[in-house]
Amino acid sequence: MNDSNRDIVDVLASLTLFGDLSRPQLEAVAHTFDEEWFSEGQRILRQGFTGTGFYVILEGEAAVRIDGVDRATLGKGDFFGEISILLGEPPVADIVALRPLRCLVLGGPDTEPFLNSYPRVMYRMLQAQARRLRNASQWRS
Amino acid sequence: MTGSSDRPFPPGDRPFPPGDYPLIVVGSGPGGLQVSYFLTRLGIDHAHISADPGPGGMFRRFPIFQRLLSWTRPYAPYERTTRFYESYDWNSLLAEEPENRSLMPEIMDGVSEFPSRPEMERNLILFAEKTGTAVRYECRWTATRREGDRFVVETSDGEYRARHVIFAVGAAEPWKPSTPGIELVPHYAETGPAQEYAGKRIFIVGKMNSGFELAEGLLPWARQIVLCSPRDAKLSVVTRSLVGIRARYLQPYEDHVLGGGIYILAAAIERIERHADGWRVFTRSTLGGADLTLDVDVVIAATGFGSPLGDLAALGVATFNQGKLPVLTPFWESATMPGIYFAGTISQAMAGLKKHGVPSNSGAVQGARYNARVLAEHIARTHYAWQAPRPRVAAKEVVPYLLSEATRAPELWHQRSYLARVLSFDEQEGVRDEGIWPLAHFVDAPGGEAVAMTIEHTAEGEIRPAVYVRRGGKVEEHVMPGDPLLDFESAEYRKQLRSLLSGLKGMRA
Amino acid sequence: MALSKQEKARLLAGVGLFSALGPRALGTIAGRATEVEFPAGRYIARQGEVGSGVFVIARGRARVVRGDEEITVFGPGDFFGELSVIDRAPRVASVVAAEPTLCLAIAAWDFLALLEENPKLMKAVLLEVVARLRATTEHIRH
Numbered sequence: 001m002n003d004s005n006r007d008i009v010d011v012l013a014s015l016t017l018f019g020d021l022s023r024p025q026l027e028a029v030a031h032t033f034d035e036e037w038f039s040e041g042q043r044i045l046r047q048g049f050t051g052t053g054f055y056v057i058l059e060g061e062a063a064v065r066i067d068g069v070d071r072a073t074l075g076k077g078d079f080f081g082e083i084s085i086l087l088g089e090p091p092v093a094d095i096v097a098l099r100p101l102r103c104l105v106l107g108g109p110d111t112e113p114f115l116n117s118y119p120r121v122m123y124r125m126l127q128a129q130a131r132r133l134r135n136a137s138q139w140r141s
Numbered sequence: 142m143t144g145s146s147d148r149p150f151p152p153g154d155r156p157f158p159p160g161d162y163p164l165i166v167v168g169s170g171p172g173g174l175q176v177s178y179f180l181t182r183l184g185i186d187h188a189h190i191s192a193d194p195g196p197g198g199m200f201r202r203f204p205i206f207q208r209l210l211s212w213t214r215p216y217a218p219y220e221r222t223t224r225f226y227e228s229y230d231w232n233s234l235l236a237e238e239p240e241n242r243s244l245m246p247e248i249m250d251g252v253s254e255f256p257s258r259p260e261m262e263r264n265l266i267l268f269a270e271k272t273g274t275a276v277r278y279e280c281r282w283t284a285t286r287r288e289g290d291r292f293v294v295e296t297s298d299g300e301y302r303a304r305h306v307i308f309a310v311g312a313a314e315p316w317k318p319s320t321p322g323i324e325l326v327p328h329y330a331e332t333g334p335a336q337e338y339a340g341k342r343i344f345i346v347g348k349m350n351s352g353f354e355l356a357e358g359l360l361p362w363a364r365q366i367v368l369c370s371p372r373d374a375k376l377s378v379v380t381r382s383l384v385g386i387r388a389r390y391l392q393p394y395e396d397h398v399l400g401g402g403i404y405i406l407a408a409a410i411e412r413i414e415r416h417a418d419g420w421r422v423f424t425r426s427t428l429g430g431a432d433l434t435l436d437v438d439v440v441i442a443a444t445g446f447g448s449p450l451g452d453l454a455a456l457g458v459a460t461f462n463q464g465k466l467p468v469l470t471p472f473w474e475s476a477t478m479p480g481i482y483f484a485g486t487i488s489q490a491m492a493g494l495k496k497h498g499v500p501s502n503s504g505a506v507q508g509a510r511y512n513a514r515v516l517a518e519h520i521a522r523t524h525y526a527w528q529a530p531r532p533r534v535a536a537k538e539v540v541p542y543l544l545s546e547a548t549r550a551p552e553l554w555h556q557r558s559y560l561a562r563v564l565s566f567d568e569q570e571g572v573r574d575e576g577i578w579p580l581a582h583f584v585d586a587p588g589g590e591a592v593a594m595t596i597e598h599t600a601e602g603e604i605r606p607a608v609y610v611r612r613g614g615k616v617e618e619h620v621m622p623g624d625p626l627l628d629f630e631s632a633e634y635r636k637q638l639r640s641l642l643s644g645l646k647g648m649r650a
Numbered sequence: 651m652a653l654s655k656q657e658k659a660r661l662l663a664g665v666g667l668f669s670a671l672g673p674r675a676l677g678t679i680a681g682r683a684t685e686v687e688f689p690a691g692r693y694i695a696r697q698g699e700v701g702s703g704v705f706v707i708a709r710g711r712a713r714v715v716r717g718d719e720e721i722t723v724f725g726p727g728d729f730f731g732e733l734s735v736i737d738r739a740p741r742v743a744s745v746v747a748a749e750p751t752l753c754l755a756i757a758a759w760d761f762l763a764l765l766e767e768n769p770k771l772m773k774a775v776l777l778e779v780v781a782r783l784r785a786t787t788e789h790i791r792h
Contacts (some may be wrong), residue, residue: 024409028371051496107498
């Protein structure tokens with residue numbers, strides 16, 4: 001018996017994305033997602049490849065790489081893959097592990113039902129997307 | 142607990158005494174037997190040890206209620222012992238010699254397409270005997286360390302040294318979460334005969350296949366059954382894949398829906414306490430409902446299994462999933478301790494691309510057996526200078542061949558978007574059949590022009606061929622449409638594939 | 651000229667953001683939307699202010715201005731302000747009526763309450779935002 005499941009629940013509790021959930025709900029989330037690890041240099045998302053999952057970073061660092069150029073860095077609490085799932089279009093960037101990356105993963109088809117079940121998580125995601133958009137495009141208010 | 146064949150394996154000199162070997166295989170379940178078979182065929186000397194008294198691995202004891210979840214069709218569209226028959230036989234191990242192939246249907250008694258546990262065990266014993274796969278039984282791996290460029294595997298018989306070790310030790314070690322009180326109650330693995338539970342109120346922690354298998358087996362005996370875990374039950378008929386509770390175990394679900402004394406709760410368990418002659422379970426709803434406290438006679442933790450990885454984590458093998466599985470490269474090698482490989486059900490720890498959230502069948506025999514062959518070839522190629530045959534494929538055969546593989550190759554059908562048929566394209570060499578490779582390796586590997594053919598299982602449960610083309614250092618994915626009869630060889634497919642491959646070296650443009 | 655609740659609902663139904671909603675939800679939003687008239691030249695929203703609400707243009711035209719630069723022009727059916735309401739950051743541009751313009755305004759707290767009560771609306775806003783994110787990334791690639 002070991003404590004790493006509590007560890008995952010504790011890590012989830014510290015992330016903004018899941019910050020509004022109760023402890024039992026966090027346990028349910030921990031049961032819903034799978035855990036995956038990626039070594040340094042491994043690609044997690046690939047430009048143009050369909051059927052991606054929704055990833056939440058628990059540990060480590062990844063780069064958003066477009067045509068070989070690193071455009072952004074993602075770390076603990078950041079998430080990716082959801083845009084491709086929501087829009088039904090493959091990723092336009094690679095996501096590459098810069099350091100060993102520990103993620104929670106949810107399959108594409110399970111992602112919208114998950115967000116529908118947890119509107120608070122959807123709202124946190126919406127806030128994060130709004131911030132990303134503000135940083136990316138400078139003129140819409 | 143039903144009996145298993147605890148009789149010792151045929152007596153005689155025990156093979157592989159402690160000492161130095163090029164490679165060691167640990168474990169004699171389907172994974173260990175399969176990888177050892179292929180290593181032998183490739184001419185790679187290795188010691189093969191196992192703590193068990195005979196072959197079979199988990200199938201010497203499990204499943205508890207005695208029928209498997211993997212099927213074998215004695216009568217199928219293809220003749221037994223042919224390659225394409227493998228798609229209809231999820232339980233036989235692979236072999237090159239016809240007399241060693243398709244052993245499972247010979248053994249089944251026709252009662253069910255799912256073999257019984259004893260039939261599966263017999264299948265594996267027969268494979269070991271007929272292929273002459275020698276194993277040193279009752280040799281228990283106790284510890285591991287590094288000495289220079291060797292691994293030292295300590296056992297109850299002494300020390301083994303090798304450059305490379307393949308651990309095929311299964312995932313049959315009972316695992317429980319750290320819920321307060323759960324250490325007091327039995328695990329699925331300790332469940333007794335169904336009659337022992339007559340008239341009892343039973344609380345099963347866990348809603349995956351093992352929990353439902355218990356519930357289904359106890360239906361004729363229990364007074365009341367509760368199945369509980371934080372999230373909703375997932376059903377394979379809903380996910381349209383093998384993810385979730387299999388159709389065979391759905392009776393308790395139907396009883397729950399109809400109100401037959403079976404209750405399925407989505408709740409976290411806060412703690413379990415002794416109470417009167419039984420147990421009191423405190424739950425907290427995950428769906429915003431009331432928190433329930435239940436008094437029951439029996440609590441069983443159907444909370445799954447982990448791999449008995451021993452001291453490998455301390456040695457430097459990174460693990461995940463609460464220590465249950467090792468972190469692996471696309472060739473099932475430890476990501477942090479090169480030279481240590483894994484075969485059998487542990488190969489599921491290499492998740493692959495998991496497209497559309499559909500996992501591979503690496504956790505089961507029908508998937509792991511192909512991984513074992515690919516692993517043996519990888520080790521042979523990488524460490525023993527083995528040259529794969531790489532037969533030439535005539536340019537005009539390329540498209541029909543790839544589409545035939547898409548339509549009927551068992552490696553592709555059992556391991557969707559996980560294993561691929563790879564062809565290479567070169568001016569001098571022409572088109573070569575490179576064999577079966579892990580897709581996770583192909584999509585990121587550098588190299589010349591090449592194509593990987595796979596089968597994809599989409600979100601809606603549709604099956605589609607998917608082609609990956611590497612050209613100019615980039616890999617592009619092309620998913621082709623599905624077909625209601627799963628026939629991917631029509632003129633339309635030939636035309637599409639020809640167009641995708643046009644311009645590749647060695648093909649007439 | 652005051653708009654009836656039905657007229658407001660019909661106007662909102664034509665706005666992409668709200669098009670996924672059913673009549674009851676549209677009615678609720680219409681009930682919380684206030685009409686505001688802006689004469690030509692009047693600021694509807696100012697650069698640097700923290701967003702106080704979501705605006706839908708019912709009639710007229712408005713210029714989107716950052717500093718001295720005109721970015722674009724909004725017309726009937728266009729909406730703005732939802733990003734500011736969600737992330738509470740100051741507006742990056744001003745919106746100025748180019749001619750007499752009638753807007754439907756939904757206060758920030760009403761809009762957030764609407765999001766919470768209508769997962770479909772929240773999903774629609776989410777899709778709108780990620781589609782725009784994807785468009786900006788495409789822009790980088792080309």
